[in-house]
Amino acid sequence: MSDDPRAVASQVPEVHRTQRLGAYAVVVRRDGHGVPHLLLTRISSIGYPPGWWALPGGGVDHGESPHDAVVRELREETGLVARSQRLVDVHSVHVVAQGRGDAYEDYHGVHLLYAVEVEDADAPGGPDALPEPFVVEIDGTTDLARWIRLDTLPPGGSDAPGELLPAVEHALANLADYDVARGV
Numbered sequence: 001m002s003d004d005p006r007a008v009a010s011q012v013p014e015v016h017r018t019q020r021l022g023a024y025a026v027v028v029r030r031d032g033h034g035v036p037h038l039l040l041t042r043i044s045s046i047g048y049p050p051g052w053w054a055l056p057g058g059g060v061d062h063g064e065s066p067h068d069a070v071v072r073e074l075r076e077e078t079g080l081v082a083r084s085q086r087l088v089d090v091h092s093v094h095v096v097a098q099g100r101g102d103a104y105e106d107y108h109g110v111h112l113l114y115a116v117e118v119e120d121a122d123a124p125g126g127p128d129a130l131p132e133p134f135v136v137e138i139d140g141t142t143d144l145a146r147w148i149r150l151d152t153l154p155p156g157g158s159d160a161p162g163e164l165l166p167a168v169e170h171a172l173a174n175l176a177d178y179d180v181a182r183g184v
Contacts, residue, residue: 038148
């Protein structure tokens, strides 16, 4: 079969199509030693793919603005409050793969990436410290939020905490273009 998702979808008998708009936060902060970190979240066992790492964020609810969605998702997944945010990029992924039984899933995700600054008020050590993330929505698709040193992540590093979603890899490859506050 072809590698082109549209060609695959046209060749299989049953296809379930899903299109999803998501808003995601690109949050970079330096720790007390000046080392930049990226805020990532781990996908829980009820999410897909479980155990992979993502940017904080998720689906834009019907009637919700993407701007409001990224603020809400950041709070639910990390407990952190956005102080400011600005749209910096759009990432798209299109995958057709066999799901359960004979049906195929034709998934098209459009990811709006926002450069986000977070509030410092609760960070022990003040504005130069990394505020401690924690998962607020305990039964959701995120089970862990953590600051990860940028130098351990691709493309330069090779010590990522696990598999990274394509949107994370895209953000890492374009981070310099985002002019992320307090970042790199």
